[in-house]
Amino acid sequence: MTKKRILLLGPKLKAVSGVATHLNQVFGSSLANDFELIHFQVGREGKSEGKLALILRFVASPISLAWTLLSERPQVVHLNTSFDRKAFWRDLVYLFVARFFGKKIVYQVHGGDLPRVLFNNDPGKTKWVERALRKTDVVCLLSSEEMRAYSEFVPGVRLELIPNAIDMDPKVVVPSEPKTGPLRLVFVGRLAPAKGVAECVGALKLLVDEGRAMRLTVAGLGPQEEELKILVASIDIREHVDFVGPIFDEEENKLWRESDVFVFPTYHHEGLPYALLESMAAGCVPTTTRVGGHPDVMEHNVHGLFVPPRDSRALADAVIKLDEDRNLLLKMAQNGISRIREHYDIERLAEQFRNVYNSLA
Numbered sequence: 001m002t003k004k005r006i007l008l009l010g011p012k013l014k015a016v017s018g019v020a021t022h023l024n025q026v027f028g029s030s031l032a033n034d035f036e037l038i039h040f041q042v043g044r045e046g047k048s049e050g051k052l053a054l055i056l057r058f059v060a061s062p063i064s065l066a067w068t069l070l071s072e073r074p075q076v077v078h079l080n081t082s083f084d085r086k087a088f089w090r091d092l093v094y095l096f097v098a099r100f101f102g103k104k105i106v107y108q109v110h111g112g113d114l115p116r117v118l119f120n121n122d123p124g125k126t127k128w129v130e131r132a133l134r135k136t137d138v139v140c141l142l143s144s145e146e147m148r149a150y151s152e153f154v155p156g157v158r159l160e161l162i163p164n165a166i167d168m169d170p171k172v173v174v175p176s177e178p179k180t181g182p183l184r185l186v187f188v189g190r191l192a193p194a195k196g197v198a199e200c201v202g203a204l205k206l207l208v209d210e211g212r213a214m215r216l217t218v219a220g221l222g223p224q225e226e227e228l229k230i231l232v233a234s235i236d237i238r239e240h241v242d243f244v245g246p247i248f249d250e251e252e253n254k255l256w257r258e259s260d261v262f263v264f265p266t267y268h269h270e271g272l273p274y275a276l277l278e279s280m281a282a283g284c285v286p287t288t289t290r291v292g293g294h295p296d297v298m299e300h301n302v303h304g305l306f307v308p309p310r311d312s313r314a315l316a317d318a319v320i321k322l323d324e325d326r327n328l329l330l331k332m333a334q335n336g337i338s339r340i341r342e343h344y345d346i347e348r349l350a351e352q353f354r355n356v357y358n359s360l361a
Contacts, residue, residue, distance in 0.1 A: 003034065003035050003036040004035050004036070004075050004076070004357065004358075004361040005035070005036045005038060005072060005073065005074040005075055005076075006031075006035045006036070006037050006038065006074060006075070006076045006077075006078055006357055006361075007038045007039075007040055007068065007069070007072060007074035007076070007077050007078065007103075008023060008026065008027075008037060008038065008039055008040065008078045008080065009040045009042050009065075009077065009078065009079045009080060009091075009094055010022075010023045010039070010040075010041070010042060010043075010080040011023075011041065011042065011043045012041050012043070013027070013039065015043075016246065018110055018111070018164075018271075018273070018274055019080050019082065019110050021274055022080065022110065022164065023039065023080065025165065025167070025346055025349065026349075026350075026353065027039070028346075029346050029347070029349065029350040030347065030350045030354075031350045031353060031354060031357075034354060035354075035357060035361075038068075038072055038074060040064075040065060040068055042061060042090070042091070042094065043090075061094075062093050062094065062097050065094055065097050065098070066097055066100075066101070069097070069098065069101045069103065070101070074103065075103070075104060075360070075361035076103065076104045076105075076106060076357055076360050076361050077094075077098040077103045077104070077105050077106070078106040078108065079091055079094055079095060079098070079105060079106065079107050079108065080108050080110060081107065081108070081109060081110065082109070082110045082111055082112045082271075083109050083111070083112030083113050083114070083115065083118055083269075084112045084113065084118075085118065085119065087112070088118065088129065088132070092128070092132050095107070095132055095135055095136070096135070099135050104137045104360040104361065105135065105136045105137050105138075106136070106137065106138050106140060106356060106357075106360070107132075107133070107136040107138070107139045107140070108139075108140040108141075108162070109139065109140070109141055109142070109146065109271070110142065110271050111142060111269060111270055111271025111272070111292060112269050112271070113269055114145075114146065114149040114150075114153075114269075115129050115130070115133065115149065115150060115153045115154070116149065116152075116153055129153075130153065130154055133150070133153070133154045133157055134154060134157060136157070137158065137360055138158045138159075138160055138356055138359075138360065139154075139157055139158065139159050139160070140159075140160045140161075140162045140356070141159060141160070141161055141162070142161075142162070142163055142164060142271040142272040142292070142293050143161075143163070143271060143272055143292050143293030143296050144161065144293070144295070144296050145292060145293070145295075146271070146292075146293075147159055147161050160352070160356060162349065162352045162353065162356075163272050163293060163296065163297070163343075163344065163349075164271075164272045164274060164277060164293075164344070164349070165277070165344050165345055165346045165348060165349035166274060166277045166278055166281060166340065166344060166345070166346070167346055168281055168340070168341060168345060169253040169256070169257070169278075169281065169282060171253065171257065172257060172281065172282050172283060172337065174283070174334055174337050174338075175283055175330055175333050175334065177330070178326035178327055178329065178330045179260055179326055179329060179330070180326075182212070182213045182214050182215070183212075183214050183260045183261055183319065183322065183323050184214070184215055184217070184258060184259045184260045184261070185200070185204065185214055185215065185216040185217070185259070185260070185261050185262075185263050185319065186216070186217045186218075186219065186255060186256070186259035186261070186262055186263070186279075186284065187200050187216065187217070187218045187219065187220070187262070187263055187264065188219045188220060188247075188252070188255070188256075188262070188275045188278070188279075189219075189220050189264065189266075189273065189275050190220055190221070190222040191218070191220050191221060191222030191223070191224045191225045191228060192222045192223055192224050192268070193224055194266065194267055194268035195222075195264075195266045195268055196264065196265035196266045196267060196289070196309065196310075197218065197224060197228055198224070198227075198228065198231065199265045199309075199310060199311065199312045199315055200216060200218075200263045200265065200312075200315065201216070201228060201231055201232055201235075201237070201241070202312030202315075202316075203263065203265075203312040203313075203315040203316040203319065204216045204237060204240060204241065204316075205235050205237055205312075206312060206313065206316040207316050207319060207320070208237055208240055210316075210320075212320070212323060214240065214319070214323075215240050215241070215242065216240060216241050216242070216263070217241075217242045217244060217255065217259065218241065218242065218243050218244070219244050219245070219246065219247050219252070219255060220245070220246055221245060221246050225243070228243075229243060252278070253278075253282070256278055256279060256281075256282035256284050257282050257283075257284075259279075259282075259284045260284060260285065260322075260329065261284065261285050261286075261287060261319055261322055261329075262275070262276070262279035262284045262285065262286040262287065262288070262304075263287055263315060263319070264276065264279075264286060264287065264288040264289075265287070265288065265289055265307055265309055265310075265311070265315050266288065266289055266291060266309070267289060267291065267309035267310060268291070269291070269292070270291045270292035270293070270294070271292050271293060272292060272293030272294075272296070272297065273292075276288065276294060276297060276298070277297065277340055277344050279336075280297070280298065280303060280304070280336030280337065280339060280340050281336070281337060281340040281341070281344075282337075283333035283334070283336060283337050284333070284336075285303075285304050285305075285322060285329055285332045285333055285336065286298060286303070286304035286305075286336070287304060287305045287306075287307055287315060287318040287319060287322075288304065288305075288306065288307070289306065289307060289308070289309045290306050291309075294306075297339070297344070298336070298339070301328075301332075302332065302335055303332055303335050303336045303339055304332055304336065305318040305321065305322070
């Protein structure tokens with residue numbers, strides 16, 4: 001029997017982004033056995049481009065999509081997007097092209113603003129958001145927070161809660177004994193103000209000044225990198241901080257396994273960061289904020305600790321709590337590994353999308 005064709009729109013598969021990670025998971029999952037999965041690349045691949053190149057891409061890409069729909073004849077178009085203003089307008093064009101050709105549309109939102117506030121409540125632009133969502137067949141969301149917001153914004157539209165998933169690191173061993181020695185802190189993510197990296201540095205300064213011999217490893221790139229390095233030098237904690245740049249695959253897995261506490265006091269519009277799932281899967285206990293899908297994944301005092309945003313003192317106190325109660329740290333590490341293994345593996349993700357695709361195709 002001929003496999004049903006699914007056209008997945010998203011960035012280059014080798015791009016460094018959460019959406020690219022998701023696409024690679026889909027193509028590498030059991031879905032590839034049941035459906036013919038086709039990738040259609042959108043975006044600029046991280047390249048800088050002039051105004052003319054931008055205009056040409058915006059004109060050529062929808063035409064290319066139309067040709068792909070005609071030549072490949074997919075039953076379903078799976079549009080992967082993030083809810084920020086630029087991505088919304090870009091992907092709105094793809095949405096209307098797919099609808100023009102009568103395709104069933106899965107519209108997956110990978111974090112960003114909630115629909116009512118995307119354009120700061122501007123009634124004209126917000127109406128376009130509602131119009132776009134009502135043109136879809138299914139809207140897939142990452143968190144319960146998003147499900148509530150979208151159901152109020154577009155009642156009657158089919159919504160599916162499909163959280164992110166990860167490939168489990170086979171080298172992770174469930175710990176049986178409390179950690180000894182100084183705690184090893186880690187931040188993994190984009191180095192940008194809203195991610196709370198400066199607050200991590202501030203918390204480490206407080207911990208060091210209070211006589212706690214801890215180290216912080218910062219993994220990632222971003223616009224705040226030089227500013228953070230200057231901050232670390234200015235408050236004299238250079239010997240306690242390692243900036244290791246972007247890391248991937250086994251190098252990243254090794255860092256998670258060797259770390260004790262994931263410090264992630266983000267106040268960005270998160271969906272469900274892969275870093276949170278990866279940290280818990282490795283037994284690295286998260287200290288983070290109640291944003292996006294975080295409360296869906298972890299429970300306070302069970303899998304990790306929630307802290308308020310923009311508060312280095314509160315973050316430091318959370319680390320102190322774990323430092324002084326190593327049995328609690330051990331129990332949270334064990335609970336985190338179990339939580340991810342039971343609910344956030346790739347096969348669960350594949351089964352949910354298999355049900356969505358079959359219901360449409």
